[in-house]
Amino acid sequence: MKVLVPVKRVVDYNVKIRVKSDQTGVDLANVKMSMNPFDEIAIEEAVRLKEAGKATEVVAVSIGVAQSTETIRTALAMGADRGILVKSDETVEPLNVAKILKGIVEAEKPDLVILGKQAIDDDSNQTGQMLAALLGWAQGTFASKIEFDGDKILLTREIDGGLQTLKLNMPTIVTADLRLNEPRYASLPNIMKAKKKPIDEKTPADYGVDVKARLEVLKVTEPPQRQAGIKVESVEQLVSKLKEAGVIG
Amino acid sequence: MTYRAPVRDMAFVLQEVAGLGSLAGKGDFAELTPDLIEAVLEEGAKLAGDVLAPLNKSGDHEGARLEADGVKTAKGFREAYARWVDGGWGSLAASPEFGGQGLPLALSTAMQEMWNAANMGFGLCPILSQGTVEALTAHGTEEQKRLYLPKLVSGEWTGTMNLTEPQAGSDLNALKAKAVPQGDGTYLITGTKIFITYGDHDMAENIVHLVLARLPDAPAGTKGISLFLVPKFLVHADGSLGARNDAKCVGLEEKLGIHGSPTCVMSYGDNGGAIGTLIGQENKGLACMFTMMNNARLLVGTQGVAVAERAYQHALAYATERKQGRSIGLTLAPGEMEPIVVHPDVRRMLFTMKSLTEASRSICYANAVAIDRAHHGATPAERAEGQARADLLTPIAKSFSTDIGCEVASIGVQIHGGMGFIEETGAAQYYRDARILPIYEGTNGIQAIDLVTRKLPLGNGAVVKGFIAEMRETAAKARGANHECLALIGAALDQGLDTLDKATDWMLARLKSATDDCLAGASPYLRLFGTVAGGHFLALGALVAAKAEGDAFLAARLATARFYAVQQLPLAEGLLAPATAGAETLYALDAEGLGA
Numbered sequence A: 001m002k003v004l005v006p007v008k009r010v011v012d013y014n015v016k017i018r019v020k021s022d023q024t025g026v027d028l029a030n031v032k033m034s035m036n037p038f039d040e041i042a043i044e045e046a047v048r049l050k051e052a053g054k055a056t057e058v059v060a061v062s063i064g065v066a067q068s069t070e071t072i073r074t075a076l077a078m079g080a081d082r083g084i085l086v087k088s089d090e091t092v093e094p095l096n097v098a099k100i101l102k103g104i105v106e107a108e109k110p111d112l113v114i115l116g117k118q119a120i121d122d123d124s125n126q127t128g129q130m131l132a133a134l135l136g137w138a139q140g141t142f143a144s145k146i147e148f149d150g151d152k153i154l155l156t157r158e159i160d161g162g163l164q165t166l167k168l169n170m171p172t173i174v175t176a177d178l179r180l181n182e183p184r185y186a187s188l189p190n191i192m193k194a195k196k197k198p199i200d201e202k203t204p205a206d207y208g209v210d211v212k213a214r215l216e217v218l219k220v221t222e223p224p225q226r227q228a229g230i231k232v233e234s235v236e237q238l239v240s241k242l243k244e245a246g247v248i249g
Numbered sequence B: 001m002t003y004r005a006p007v008r009d010m011a012f013v014l015q016e017v018a019g020l021g022s023l024a025g026k027g028d029f030a031e032l033t034p035d036l037i038e039a040v041l042e043e044g045a046k047l048a049g050d051v052l053a054p055l056n057k058s059g060d061h062e063g064a065r066l067e068a069d070g071v072k073t074a075k076g077f078r079e080a081y082a083r084w085v086d087g088g089w090g091s092l093a094a095s096p097e098f099g100g101q102g103l104p105l106a107l108s109t110a111m112q113e114m115w116n117a118a119n120m121g122f123g124l125c126p127i128l129s130q131g132t133v134e135a136l137t138a139h140g141t142e143e144q145k146r147l148y149l150p151k152l153v154s155g156e157w158t159g160t161m162n163l164t165e166p167q168a169g170s171d172l173n174a175l176k177a178k179a180v181p182q183g184d185g186t187y188l189i190t191g192t193k194i195f196i197t198y199g200d201h202d203m204a205e206n207i208v209h210l211v212l213a214r215l216p217d218a219p220a221g222t223k224g225i226s227l228f229l230v231p232k233f234l235v236h237a238d239g240s241l242g243a244r245n246d247a248k249c250v251g252l253e254e255k256l257g258i259h260g261s262p263t264c265v266m267s268y269g270d271n272g273g274a275i276g277t278l279i280g281q282e283n284k285g286l287a288c289m290f291t292m293m294n295n296a297r298l299l300v301g302t303q304g305v306a307v308a309e310r311a312y313q314h315a316l317a318y319a320t321e322r323k324q325g326r327s328i329g330l331t332l333a334p335g336e337m338e339p340i341v342v343h344p345d346v347r348r349m350l351f352t353m354k355s356l357t358e359a360s361r362s363i364c365y366a367n368a369v370a371i372d373r374a375h376h377g378a379t380p381a382e383r384a385e386g387q388a389r390a391d392l393l394t395p396i397a398k399s400f401s402t403d404i405g406c407e408v409a410s411i412g413v414q415i416h417g418g419m420g421f422i423e424e425t426g427a428a429q430y431y432r433d434a435r436i437l438p439i440y441e442g443t444n445g446i447q448a449i450d451l452v453t454r455k456l457p458l459g460n461g462a463v464v465k466g467f468i469a470e471m472r473e474t475a476a477k478a479r480g481a482n483h484e485c486l487a488l489i490g491a492a493l494d495q496g497l498d499t500l501d502k503a504t505d506w507m508l509a510r511l512k513s514a515t516d517d518c519l520a521g522a523s524p525y526l527r528l529f530g531t532v533a534g535g536h537f538l539a540l541g542a543l544v545a546a547k548a549e550g551d552a553f554l555a556a557r558l559a560t561a562r563f564y565a566v567q568q569l570p571l572a573e574g575l576l577a578p579a580t581a582g583a584e585t586l587y588a589l590d591a592e593g594l595g596a
């Protein structure tokens, strides 16, 4: 079984995000970037499948600027076998990412694609679902457990108020949720080995995709500053304050 | 408050300031590229921040305990150590022949900074193992290397160094431990060693003790000391573990700090003798131990950087949260206050912490790169130059950085106000932990003597003069860069170098004729040297930083170098008088008079 895992380079989760003064987006200049945490979980799951003898090869794909190679290297250091970089200096929207991935899936013929459920930069939560639709494959989103039942996948997913288990036909699209696993730290020897693993370089055009944006961003703003709080003396005062603030009727 | 390794700063200092860039990408380090350096630092930073740092406070609180079957480390240390071993971190700088990754010592020094900033009580263990690996690699027999190195490199086994005895601390002449040859190539070791760091613990299945002892017919003094390898569990020829050796921890010290690190009284030979094998030649043990100690001294200096960095991160976070007072001239509603970071005196403290930490980090990393040049330089001349530079810098890296560790940790307490004195905050722990650093691995007083009496005379003064000339070049570059801030930095550095020149000439002229006068000024001289060298390295960073615009990180390098030039470098001049005052004043009173 071959597993494909798309990994995205995003602003590191520890970085305090600043919005550009012209409100066109987030300031990325000299900001620390790392792998999208949900994608780390996806890679971890794929590597575990390989270690368990279920997967034979794990391929990590990243679509983005040249430095996305670093993100692929992180995946390789965690245990992926090889990488594919689809280079684009422009922002690639989820639908275009899904189209490029479709091209890669057709070329690579994986049995399973594991994606992060969403990227922590734009929180779109669309790519996996769009890819499944484009390919006409089964999909299991927000996975918290992946098991195998013969040639089918038993997938536990987190839904409001509980867990749902799906039986899915292969090939399948899976998107990883937070509790699927706890990603490992790469070991030093594996970081060294990752340097020697191959990374193919491609462009969106290789897959016949035009990455021109279809969505227009009107503006990006900081969340409103939190106002200083006050201490209320009684429940009555609390209720009246909440009414004043228009929070309750 | 958790710890985040300053990865970008570490990479910057390694490559742009300490000179690792000149070794990377060729020769023995052909595979070393900037992205690899960063990947290694990043991954280590996760382990340091997420696994080791959370155990710092609990390790301090709980400490290590001696139980009937040996020493138990604080809760979580075993598991954390296992993860450290799984990560292969012990293998970083070791030779590929024994399972090492063959990466530069300089990179390993940055990693050691991380482990120790995250958790000094924990970080001591990897430091001692690294020293053991170095000593065995340099002086071990083929058999010793084959049996012990792979396990030490992987971290499955750990190392210790056993010099100190109750009557032999700074002065090893008085060392008493005995080693009697058994005729089969082994020796029976007997004696008591004190203050042995990680002398026993439960994190690894075996411990490899390097022990200094005397043969029966050995000459008196340090010329009669040999080095022995004494394992906790004997090791069979096939590598499997045998009987428990007669080497035991019989007591743990109660300490001011580093409670997570067991400091053991070790008893060798209570039941007849501990079996050991000789490392290197008979009676040449001290030289072998010094291979280990020189790098260990650098790493203790690095611990000073580590604790300073940790204290700084903690203090900075507090200074931006704690509200008291307001900026001069600012009107606020009654009861409203600003964070203390707005006050000039708090800024002075923060900048002092930051700039001294960076200065000492640069000195330590430059020392490490010099050792890398000594081992991996392309030509014999480059290797010799690297060794000489390392020899010169080692006592400075050790003393200056550990004094800075204490001072910065102390300022960190101060920034917290009353809360700094309260254990709950955590700032006090760094202060307590830092205090050992100027003492062990050769006290800072001993380091100063080493600098003045052994390092200044190297090459008849050529080694120190060569370094000063290099620093002059930095000053000239900064002055000539047509950049206001760099010009100021360059001028301050030149002034510091004038002072260093004077003090150095004074020392060199009197070393033979008036040694006592030189010894009397050795400590202020070392501080003066460190202060100026720190200015040189910060200026090197500033030269790189000034080229880029709009990068907050690089802007901070420039601002920090400028602060150091204005607030720290001028202090060198004040050290000239004490460094060159001679011994007479110090002996104006006899021992009795000192009590009068």
Ligand SMILES: Cc1cc2nc3c(=O)[nH]c(=O)nc-3n(C[C@H](O)[C@H](O)[C@H](O)COP(=O)(O)OP(=O)(O)OC[C@H]3O[C@@H](n4cnc5c(N)ncnc54)[C@H](O)[C@@H]3O)c2cc1C
Pocket (backbone or CB within 6 Å): B161, B162, B163, B164, B168, B169, B170, B171, B194, B195, B196, B197, B198, B255, B263, B436, B439, B440, B441, B442, B443, B444, B445, B446, B449
């Ligand atoms: C927590 C801890 C861990 C340690 N770990 C180890 C370890 O793992 N292995 C090991 O072997 N040792 C270890 N030590 C011992 C440590 O290295 C010694 O304590 C140190 O070398 C100083 O020796 P001493 O304590 O006998 O002090 P002394 O030598 O008695 O020194 C007392 C004072 O006199 C000064 N002094 C001494 N001689 C001179 C001189 N000639 N000129 C000027 N000043 C002088 C010193 O600078 C110092 O200020 C450890 C100690 C501690 C506290």
